Amino acid sequence: MLKKRIIPCLDVKNGRVVKGINFVDLRDAGDPVEQAQIYSNSGADEICFLDITASNENRDIIFDVVQKTSKKCFVPLTVGGGVRNLEDISKLLNCGADKVSINTAAVENPKVVTESAKKFGSQCIVVAIDAKKKNNKWEVFTHGGRKNTGVDVLKYAKKIEESGAGELLVTSMDRDGTQIGYDNDLMYKISSEINIPIIASGGVGNLDHLVDGIKLGKASAVLAASIFHYGKYSIKEAKDYLDLKGIPVRI
Amino acid sequence: MNVTIVDYKSGNISSVINSFEAVAKEKVNISVTSDLNKIKSSDKLVLPGQGSFKSCVDSLKSINGLVDTLNEFAIDKKKPLLGICVGLQMFADIGFEEIETKGLGWIPGKVTKIDNQKGKYKLPHIGWNQIEIIRDSKIFKDIKNNSHMYFVHSYEFIPNDVNTISATTDYSSKIVCSVEKENIFGTQFHPEKSDAIGLKIIKNFIEI
Numbered sequence: 001m002l003k004k005r006i007i008p009c010l011d012v013k014n015g016r017v018v019k020g021i022n023f024v025d026l027r028d029a030g031d032p033v034e035q036a037q038i039y040s041n042s043g044a045d046e047i048c049f050l051d052i053t054a055s056n057e058n059r060d061i062i063f064d065v066v067q068k069t070s071k072k073c074f075v076p077l078t079v080g081g082g083v084r085n086l087e088d089i090s091k092l093l094n095c096g097a098d099k100v101s102i103n104t105a106a107v108e109n110p111k112v113v114t115e116s117a118k119k120f121g122s123q124c125i126v127v128a129i130d131a132k133k134k135n136n137k138w139e140v141f142t143h144g145g146r147k148n149t150g151v152d153v154l155k156y157a158k159k160i161e162e163s164g165a166g167e168l169l170v171t172s173m174d175r176d177g178t179q180i181g182y183d184n185d186l187m188y189k190i191s192s193e194i195n196i197p198i199i200a201s202g203g204v205g206n207l208d209h210l211v212d213g214i215k216l217g218k219a220s221a222v223l224a225a226s227i228f229h230y231g232k233y234s235i236k237e238a239k240d241y242l243d244l245k246g247i248p249v250r251i
Numbered sequence: 252m253n254v255t256i257v258d259y260k261s262g263n264i265s266s267v268i269n270s271f272e273a274v275a276k277e278k279v280n281i282s283v284t285s286d287l288n289k290i291k292s293s294d295k296l297v298l299p300g301q302g303s304f305k306s307c308v309d310s311l312k313s314i315n316g317l318v319d320t321l322n323e324f325a326i327d328k329k330k331p332l333l334g335i336c337v338g339l340q341m342f343a344d345i346g347f348e349e350i351e352t353k354g355l356g357w358i359p360g361k362v363t364k365i366d367n368q369k370g371k372y373k374l375p376h377i378g379w380n381q382i383e384i385i386r387d388s389k390i391f392k393d394i395k396n397n398s399h400m401y402f403v404h405s406y407e408f409i410p411n412d413v414n415t416i417s418a419t420t421d422y423s424s425k426i427v428c429s430v431e432k433e434n435i436f437g438t439q440f441h442p443e444k445s446d447a448i449g450l451k452i453i454k455n456f457i458e459i
Contacts, residue, residue, distance in 0.1 A: 001311075001378070001381070001421055002376065002378050002380045002402075002422055003378060003379045003380065003399065005378050005379065040446070045379055051410065070265060070266060070269050071269050071272075071273070073445070074266075074270055074443065074445070074446055074449060074450055075271070075401070075444060075446055076401060076403075076444050077324050090265060091265040094265060095265065096265040096266060097263075097265075098263070098266055098444060105364070118306075119264060119302075120262060120301070120302065121262055121263075121301040121303070121306075122405070123304035123375060123377070123403040123404070124262075124263060124301070124303060124319075126405070149344075159256065165402070166375050166377065167377060195367070195373055195374060195376070196373060196375070197373045197375070197377050197378075204370065206393060207415065220373060221378065234370060246371075250379040250399045
């Protein structure tokens with residue numbers, strides 16, 4: 001039986017982990033390579049890097065981070081943040097990323113998804129959707145949640161599925177950072193209408209939220225950042241808890 | 252010993268390279284090339300594959316003489332070869348992704364889309380699934396039955412001869428996830444992305 005995945009996400013800025021703290025055995029809390037290894041060793045099903053580097057001159061640092069990580073972590077590595085075109089995707093894949101997540105560029109230029117899926121295969125193309133609720137429906141936001149496109153999330157998700165993306169990473173902007181749980185209505189709506197796997201993101205504060213994302217939101221995978229960074233829970237604790245709640249996980 | 256990863260300019264092979272380099276010990280050289288002479292003189296070959304069946308076959312054919320060299324290596328010389336994902340699928344006679352396309356024909360059979368039971372199962376089949384080892388295979392030495400492996404695919408290989416199947420996985424039906432025919436080995440899952448247990452499979456292949 002296919003297992004539900006737990007994916008820790010690390011925000012990386014100028015090659016350093018943002019918000020990463022507090023592991024007893026961690027020598028350098030800011031080193032993404034070392035953090036990724038800790039996650040991988042404790043049973044993370046995949047690792048996700050979100051590059052939030054703002055300045056152009058530091059944009060290439062992420063390639064070095066990906067290269068070093070991929071030589072040490074042998075679980076899938078997804079990298080997103082600032083991915084604009086096929087050249088960016090190709091560079092990340094060559095550095096050892098297994099999947100690349102595309103956000104703003106997928107909205108502004110849907111051809112990026114079609115062409116990259118064709119060139120590199122659907123398996124490595126993840127489209128990240130930032131969604132915000134407005135009058136009982138959800139709209140797509142871009143530019144790190146700053147710009148409202150007015151595009152309906154469900155229609156957009158369908159279009160993306162047709163473009164050949166392999167997975168959708170859905171983040172609720174309303175829930176992100178709140179620690180009150182995923183927007184499971186949103187996850188359920190997309191998951192029940194779309195046939196590619198959904199990764200739920202945004203709002204996790206405890207382990208029950210992971211359970212809800214899978215049971216109520218029908219997500220194939222659950223992504224979380226802060227609950228793992230701050231050492232509130234380990235990946236292993238999360239997996240044991242999901243297992244206890246009857247969710248199939250890789251233990 | 253020389254183990255060569257065939258680089259036929261199709262998809263992303265960095266992870267395959269990293270995993271083989273991580274496992275290789277002294278006296279094992281890992282090289283990555285499309286050079287026919289180097290391929291011929293290798294002791295073992297790895298045939299990765301990402302993207303569609305058609306795009307992989309087209310890429311193989313675009314390198315003059317590569318298909319003949321692979322045939323000579325695997326069929327005439329009977330040296331060990333490991334196909335991964337679409338690399339395994341190409342062992343078939345025929346694939347139906349995008350358009351009907353001829354494969355290498357090393358293990359008779361076809362590659363068709365996984366029956367997702369009208370949307371009951373999501374495609375691609377992405378993530379960790381357990382493998383059921385149904386026949387001893389050299390690459391499964393010290394690998395426990397029901398081990399988890401990482402999958403990502405929408406098409407499955409259906410060989411004509413069930414005796415070539417070494418493991419299956421359960422996703423809407425029993426999907427063939429590993430084959431062995433004499434010197435030819437293949438995994439539908441990605442050992443290079445399947446953590447320590449996947450690296451063990453790679454080690455087993457190197458040590459055959």
